[in-house]
Amino acid sequence: MNRKQLVDQIFSKQSFLCVGLDTDIKKVPECLLNNEDPIFDFNKAIIDATAQYCVAYKPNLAFYECMGVKGMISFERTIKYLKENYPDHFIIADAKRGDIGNTSSMYARTFFEEYDIDSLTVAPYMGEDSVTPFLNYEGKWVILLALTSNKGSHDFQLTADQDGERLFEKVIRKSQAWGDEQNMMYVVGATQGSMFQDIRKVAPNHFLLVPGVGAQGGSLQEVCKYGIIKDCGLLVNSSRGIIYASSGSDFAEAAAIKAEALQKEMAIELNKIK
Amino acid sequence: MNRKQLVDQIFSKQSFLCVGLDTDIKKVPECLLNNEDPIFDFNKAIIDATAQYCVAYKPNLAFYECMGVKGMISFERTIKYLKENYPDHFIIADAKRGDIGNTSSMYARTFFEEYDIDSLTVAPYMGEDSVTPFLNYEGKWVILLALTSNKGSHDFQLTADQDGERLFEKVIRKSQAWGDEQNMMYVVGATQGSMFQDIRKVAPNHFLLVPGVGAQGGSLQEVCKYGIIKDCGLLVNSSRGIIYASSGSDFAEAAAIKAEALQKEMAIELNKIK
Incomplete structure (x- = not known):
């Protein structure tokens, strides 16, 4: 997905919400635990309930890998389900990879290639040659850890x-020699709200992926105050605050309510930059 | 495996060699490609041929993940094979993980827990709380990326x-407040030979995992000159130089020859610190 397509989605849905699919088997509601693939069934229900309120999904690989091969099957099924049923949603594999x-x-x-996912989070510690191999794919994005x-x-x-x-x-300055605003974003935590001013000095036009709203305590309003730009330039992620809104059989409805509430706040922020 | 057990292995085998199982399906010899699990069969042959010359094996997760679920099955089988047949070998999952x-x-x-592997490489960019969860396991090690x-x-x-x-x-100085010489090592590339002097100033007693000998151009002698300590304190890794020594059906014998040659050089270095 290219930048224009992502921005179009944001303005048409009035949302820059990313739902984090950090699905922990220990937190999956009891009513699903006897299913053959409770992780996938949980994700599917969350996705169906929240898709209209968000533009992106971000499964964190740790939660799937910790289940071994079975977990990776749940991950693959989730990606396939998203691509077949919600092809306009941006998919982020939160894997924080990076190697020689x-x-x-x-x-x-x-x-x-294998999963055909839109983007991947990457750790910058190992420098240029650990990042650039991810930048050779048309329409794919690197989301580099910054703050x-x-x-x-x-x-x-x-x-x-x-x-x-x-x-x-x-990290932000140097990496701009490797990729550009069309194939690179940065991770900037919402818990560091006022730092968005400093970030926008070095990355005035890049999209930022913002975790930390909700369970981790970040404020959407503060993030927008300092971080939002003309074409939005933000994807704000919430994981636990949405997907574990209820531990009962109403988990999907509860997730939808939380996602809708965030979407409504986001519509207000988008209205300010019209 | 604790430090004493690792050091005992090193001195009894006269080797501090780690063989990197970076098994790329594109480089697996043709004679294995029609097998049901060529990656595992390749690893098994390499392990059987090199085990007497090395004290550790280091599969890099990237090479297994890129094959999807099938690759993770090959990874699990490799770990299981090692644990059942070579329980005295130290296993390093080269995954460079690190998250909140x-x-x-x-x-x-x-x-x-799931794989019961001895150690894991971890990226330090996200700081203390991204590293400490790995330090709560008796006999398990964090190998933190340094240089x-x-x-x-x-x-x-x-x-x-x-x-x-x-x-x-x-990274080396601060992380010593999180773990100690019994549960933390550092990655230091062999390509930075003379830097080992500086490393030993901040980490005089820690074990170092040293990639980059062989295909990447590092020198074993230079690494030892500046990096070896009284109980050795080094694990030197070679991947491509050993496992792809031959692309024919004699790949395992060729790997054994390369591993033995490195082991002999290592015995000379160990002799110097007797």
Whole structure:
């Protein structure tokens, strides 16, 4: 999916919501546990209930890998279901991969050829040749970690070099020589709301993937205040806040209510940049 | 496997060789391609041929994931085969994972509980809470990326902060508050031979996992000159140089010859620290 198609989806649906499919078997409602593939059935119900309120889905690979081969089958079925039934939704594989060039090429083959997913989160620590193999695919995106939403983000990402440039700024600046606004986004945690001002100084036009709204405590309004741009430029993710809104058999309806509430807030923000 | 057991293996086998099982279906010899699981059969033959010359095996997950569910089955079979037939070999899952605490816990569950692997490579960019979930397992190890073997390692890892501390040094120094010499190693590329002096200043006693000998051009002698310590403290990895030594039906014998040659060089180095 290219940028224009993504932006069209955002404005037509009045939403820049991404639903995180971090499906933990320990949190799947009891009513599904006797099914053959409870993870997939949970995802399918969540997707059907929330698709009208969001433009993207982001399964985090950890939650599937931890189930071994069975989990990867659930992951593949989820991707296939999305592509067949909701082809206009942007799919993000949240895998935070990154390895030497030779190996990153293998990961690119997996996610962009084998699964035909729109985008992949990538860790920047290993530098240019760990990122560029993902940039050779038309219509596919790298979403590079810049400033993450967790406490540990302070350990290294905020370290300033001798010119005063912080590591996350250096990652954003340097990586702009590898990809552009049509094939690269950055992860910026919502828990760092006021930092969006600094991010927009180095990446004025890039799309940002924003985790941390909801369970992790970030504020949508603050993110938009500093981060939104003319064509929106934001995908705001909520995982636990939506998919575990209820632990009962009404989990899908509860998820829809949470997603709709976020979509309504987003419509207000989009209205401001009209 | 704890440190003492690993060191005992190294001195009894006179080897600190790790064989990288980066098994690419495109490079598996033709004679195996009609088998039901050529990846596993290739690994099995390589393992049987090299086990006496090495103390560790390191499958890189990318090479298995790129085959989808089928690849993960080959991975699981390889781990099972190793554990049943070579229980004294240290197993490293080269996965370079790292995510927010909640998610890193899921990865820890996968690799340390589901697969019962000895160690996992972890990327440090997301800081403390992305690493510590892996440290709660007795006898299991985190192998944290510090200074990698690729060209892109220069992009961020060498950046000095305002006190002159470079990022890889900061990663090593800070992470010593999270784990210790009994449960944490560092990845340091062999292509950066002379840097081992600097590494040993911040990590005098930690084990280092050293990729980049062979195909990537690093020198074993230079690594040992600056990096070896009293109980060895090194695991030197070779992947392509061993497993693809021949593309014919003699691939396993050719791999054994390469592994034995490296083991002999290692015995000489171990002799120096007696």
